[in-house]
Amino acid sequence: MAGEPLAVLSAAEAARRIREGALTSEELVGACLERIREQEPKVQAWTFLDEEHALAQARAADEARREGHPVSALHGIPVGIKDIIDTGDMPTENGTVLHKGRTPRHDATVVASLRAAGAVIMGKTVTTECAYFTPGKTRNPVNPEHTPGGSSSGSAAAVAAGMVPLALGSQTNGSVIRPAAFCGAYGFKPTHGLISRHGILALSRTLDHVGVFARTLEDLALAAEELAGYDERDPDTRPRARIPFQAIAAEEPPIPPVIAFVKTPMWERAEEETKEAFAELVQALGDRVEEVELFPSAAEAWEWHKTIMEAEMAANLEREWQSGRGKLSKTLRELIERGREIRAVDYQRALSRIPPMQESFEELFTQRYDAILTPAAPGTAPKGLGSTGDPSFCTLWTLAGLPAVSLPLLQGSNGLPLGVQLVGRRHFDARLLRTARWLVARAAAAG
Amino acid sequence: MAGEPLAVLSAAEAARRIREGALTSEELVGACLERIREQEPKVQAWTFLDEEHALAQARAADEARREGHPVSALHGIPVGIKDIIDTGDMPTENGTVLHKGRTPRHDATVVASLRAAGAVIMGKTVTTECAYFTPGKTRNPVNPEHTPGGSSSGSAAAVAAGMVPLALGSQTNGSVIRPAAFCGAYGFKPTHGLISRHGILALSRTLDHVGVFARTLEDLALAAEELAGYDERDPDTRPRARIPFQAIAAEEPPIPPVIAFVKTPMWERAEEETKEAFAELVQALGDRVEEVELFPSAAEAWEWHKTIMEAEMAANLEREWQSGRGKLSKTLRELIERGREIRAVDYQRALSRIPPMQESFEELFTQRYDAILTPAAPGTAPKGLGSTGDPSFCTLWTLAGLPAVSLPLLQGSNGLPLGVQLVGRRHFDARLLRTARWLVARAAAAG
Numbered sequence A, B: 001m002a003g004e005p006l007a008v009l010s011a012a013e014a015a016r017r018i019r020e021g022a023l024t025s026e027e028l029v030g031a032c033l034e035r036i037r038e039q040e041p042k043v044q045a046w047t048f049l050d051e052e053h054a055l056a057q058a059r060a061a062d063e064a065r066r067e068g069h070p071v072s073a074l075h076g077i078p079v080g081i082k083d084i085i086d087t088g089d090m091p092t093e094n095g096t097v098l099h100k101g102r103t104p105r106h107d108a109t110v111v112a113s114l115r116a117a118g119a120v121i122m123g124k125t126v127t128t129e130c131a132y133f134t135p136g137k138t139r140n141p142v143n144p145e146h147t148p149g150g151s152s153s154g155s156a157a158a159v160a161a162g163m164v165p166l167a168l169g170s171q172t173n174g175s176v177i178r179p180a181a182f183c184g185a186y187g188f189k190p191t192h193g194l195i196s197r198h199g200i201l202a203l204s205r206t207l208d209h210v211g212v213f214a215r216t217l218e219d220l221a222l223a224a225e226e227l228a229g230y231d232e233r234d235p236d237t238r239p240r241a242r243i244p245f246q247a248i249a250a251e252e253p254p255i256p257p258v259i260a261f262v263k264t265p266m267w268e269r270a271e272e273e274t275k276e277a278f279a280e281l282v283q284a285l286g287d288r289v290e291e292v293e294l295f296p297s298a299a300e301a302w303e304w305h306k307t308i309m310e311a312e313m314a315a316n317l318e319r320e321w322q323s324g325r326g327k328l329s330k331t332l333r334e335l336i337e338r339g340r341e342i343r344a345v346d347y348q349r350a351l352s353r354i355p356p357m358q359e360s361f362e363e364l365f366t367q368r369y370d371a372i373l374t375p376a377a378p379g380t381a382p383k384g385l386g387s388t389g390d391p392s393f394c395t396l397w398t399l400a401g402l403p404a405v406s407l408p409l410l411q412g413s414n415g416l417p418l419g420v421q422l423v424g425r426r427h428f429d430a431r432l433l434r435t436a437r438w439l440v441a442r443a444a445a446a447g
Helices: A011-020 A027-042 A050-065 A108-117 A154-162 A177-183 A217-227 A245-250 A272-288 A295-317 A318-329 A332-341 A344-353 A353-367 A395-400 A429-446 B010-019 B023-045 B051-064 B111-115 B153-160 B177-183 B217-227 B245-250 B272-288 B297-318 B317-328 B330-341 B344-352 B354-367 B395-400 B427-447
Strands: A046-049 A079-081 A121-125 A167-169 A186-189 A209-214 A258-262 A287-293 A371-375 A404-411 A415-421 B045-046 B078-082 B120-125 B165-173 B188-190 B209-214 B259-261 B290-293 B372-373 B405-411 B419-424
Touching: A011 A027, A011 A050, A011 A217, A011 A272, A011 B245, A027 A046, A027 A050, A027 A079, A027 A121, A027 A154, A046 A154, A050 A121, A079 A154, A108 A121, A108 A217, A108 B165, A108 B427, A121 A154, A121 B023, A121 B344, A154 A167, A154 A209, A154 B045, A167 A217, A177 A186, A177 A209, A177 A287, A177 A404, A177 A415, A186 A217, A209 A217, A217 A245, A217 A429, A245 A429, A258 A272, A272 A287, A272 A404, A272 A415, A272 A429, A295 A318, A295 A332, A295 A353, A295 A395, A295 B344, A332 A404, A332 B344, A344 A353, A344 B297, A344 B330, A344 B344, A353 A395, A371 A429, A404 A429, A415 A429, B010 B023, B010 B051, B010 B217, B023 B051, B023 B078, B023 B120, B023 B153, B045 B153, B051 B120, B078 B153, B111 B120, B111 B217, B120 B153, B153 B177, B153 B209, B165 B217, B177 B188, B177 B209, B177 B405, B188 B217, B209 B217, B217 B245, B217 B427, B272 B290, B272 B372, B272 B405, B272 B419, B272 B427, B297 B330, B297 B344, B297 B354, B297 B395, B317 B330, B344 B354, B354 B395, B372 B427, B405 B427, B419 B427
Parallel strands: A079 A121, A079 A167, A258 A287, A258 A371, B078 B120, B078 B165, B259 B290, B259 B372
Antiparallel strands: A046 A121, A167 A209, A186 A209, A186 A404, A371 A415, A404 A415, B045 B120, B165 B209, B188 B209, B188 B405, B372 B419, B405 B419
């Protein structure tokens, strides 16, 4: 272990050592807490953290192992939880003063799954207000004058800063992929419906996804394998066999993948530096990458996404709007007011565009391409903490429910990470991670 | 077979005879066609019927059997198809002049399932305009001065008149249970999502159900067993094991069922004769029936149903409204105009009330009751052909997606049938038919 601080071990490696008795959960959690004490004044990733409670869970995990109880995949591993995800033993305040002191009685399904896999629930990470645009206190760990992105600001920053190896976030537009890109973490937003959203602040049934942050692709696979699954309390999950995420993600692709480089109609928003970096990356990847123009209706996705998100958020935040709109930010209040005016026919029309769009993507993936390569954001994390940046490079994939991963492969001239986004076929999440692993290796070899 | 006209054989009995070689499909279909020639001038159940095409299917079924091909459950049995259900070999006009001459290229999933089970697709039965309120030409076979009910008018009338042993209908409010009750057929509307709606005129994803008409409970089970199943093209169906409908429906209940007699908030609409008939029926059934008052929020179901139906029909009939509203009836036009004004938040609020209501019903069924007994309609079929009658005794169960069956057990003083409705637990469709069989036997023994 010499030379490698415990806090920045990958989850997979730490779990291996704990399983083998070479490391205790208490040592690992202790090292993470020390890292937090050191970094938190700068980063401000946490909204709730009880050191003693975290250590108590770690000690219980160590005790269970010593007593010969079965040791699961995340045994003793600390995980940060975005503060819109319910925890039965910690407050969950959803980033709004309206929910100050809110203490749910039950764990969200994903938290229960993590506990069942042996994880230590480290604490609650900062979210923007109701996972929308108004920032929390978190700063970018690479440069605290820059935004960490949002809405999963604290989860992305905590993982990137080495405070925890894993954290949960959520994405309704670009709330996992963008902060992962801005902070330099790996971020994974799986296929819509793969991971249950029961017990999580509902903004938009159509668009809400649970996502994961880690510092390696292997760790994304490790977490996804525990989190994916049917939950009768989330009507968009489906009964299916357990997906061997880690095994598939670790495989070599049987034949080298073919990647579609897609600029999307948002390309004009990309910074010059981003355009140049992608041109170089595409060239470095050589004949395995082809530039592809999407079917024409893809250009309308941003409008449909806006209609659906506004209409569904207005419905889901009705109680907050009715009883406390004076305590909501202007941005959120205006979103809800727009959403309240949307007609049911227009909302349904927007919903009805999703399945044909998914079919068009299905064609693209089955006919030739293993994944789509596209920016995660227009550029590096913008300076200032008043905004969390532009999610528009994520909108299309979120609307279509396609799995996406943010890969910290590039860097801007300001030294901040520049995220690469890889998007896969629906329900082929593990294969997307396999393709991502191939891409990372190939980019490293070329670079 | 002496004394029993072939046309009024049950589907199960006819299938048995065909399987054993005692009857040919051509004989059966011929007898049904003869019955149609005799009854159709009075009943007007069909909107498309090609005798030669029906006979050709029957001959092909007989030929296949003679050649030793496997013989499925509905081999050679004629089935009527409501004219909002697509048939690749017959027009499907949805009861509106706007779709006159419409000839789909593919069978609806349910039609394909019937063909796979060996059925003869007899022809298309009359529907009201777009399965809403404006009547077609069909009359009640028991008394042609009375409505057959709607919207599945032709299917109910054809089965009750002995023209076919089985027919398909659909229900968005009371379109299966009500016409079955008015015509004196057995009608079955299964759990929402049990039978695929792919290839059927979509009015309301939330409320649309496929239903079946027959002259025996055994035949309802026979048809349901072939029709139920997962279809990836209907997002509300779910992968599940094949349900042995016939075996379960034929069982004796292990312990005598307990039935909840529920008047519903619509009770004041029931005719005096209906109230008296139900009082007698409840008394005759003795200690197995208890009058139960539903949870208070059930009273709001009619309002939620109205919001959902109007909003979804307005969206689904947008094209018809945009391009041909002058050719829609005033009733349908006004429905669409109301639906177009509904706000997305109100629509979503109505949708959000369904799961808690389903949980309340779940409690009722798991704590004590096997089924709910309630009228199928306020009374017998009203006189006149200008309206299809009042669906309000069906609305609650349709909204909750509960399985329901209409049993022709009672009769009004005018000689017309008075339907009894039995409602079951979601996803326990076969058990509902078993309970219905018990109830029919018990009522017969008591009566």
